[in-house]
Amino acid sequence: MEDCLFCKIVKGEIPCEKIFENDKVLSFRDINPLAQIHYLVIHKEHSRDLSEMSHNPEQISDIFLAIKKITTGHSLDQLGYRVFTNNGAKAGQSVFHTHFHILSDENLATKWTSNVS
Ligand code: DGP
Numbered sequence: 001m002e003d004c005l006f007c008k009i010v011k012g013e014i015p016c017e018k019i020f021e022n023d024k025v026l027s028f029r030d031i032n033p034l035a036q037i038h039y040l041v042i043h044k045e046h047s048r049d050l051s052e053m054s055h056n057p058e059q060i061s062d063i064f065l066a067i068k069k070i071t072t073g074h075s076l077d078q079l080g081y082r083v084f085t086n087n088g089a090k091a092g093q094s095v096f097h098t099h100f101h102i103l104s105d106e107n108l109a110t111k112w113t114s115n116v117s
């Protein structure tokens with residue numbers, strides 16, 4: 001999409017710190033990390049949010065296969081990691097190109113968990 005920030009990153013028009021890339025998926029460091037490790041994972045084909053991406057379930061599969069490669073490649077299994085997406089502005093989505101966050105941190109269990117108020 002013409003004026004989509006993450007499409008511009010896919011096209012190389014805006015730089016990123018690349019973590020992983022194949023023909024369908026790109027992962028790069030979040031510019032505003034919430035944890036020691038904070039990666040974003042996007043599909044190269046534009047969709048607005050997970051609701052829209054769900055019409056193309058093979059894209060969700062592409063994303064999660066990439067997440068498996070990234071987390072294994074960066075030895076995150078031992079440290080533990082969290083994967084999430086914000087769907088819609090009311091959930092905190094600020095970039096409207098579907099993206100999944102991967103967070104990993106020694107203190108992740110006490111950050112943003114459902115059992116911490
Ligand atoms: P969300 O709030 O779920 O839409 O997450 C958007 C994330 O995108 C947020 O954590 C910050 C990150 N971000 C925004 N602009 C850029 C950028 O230009 N480069 C990179 N690497 N990350 C960005």
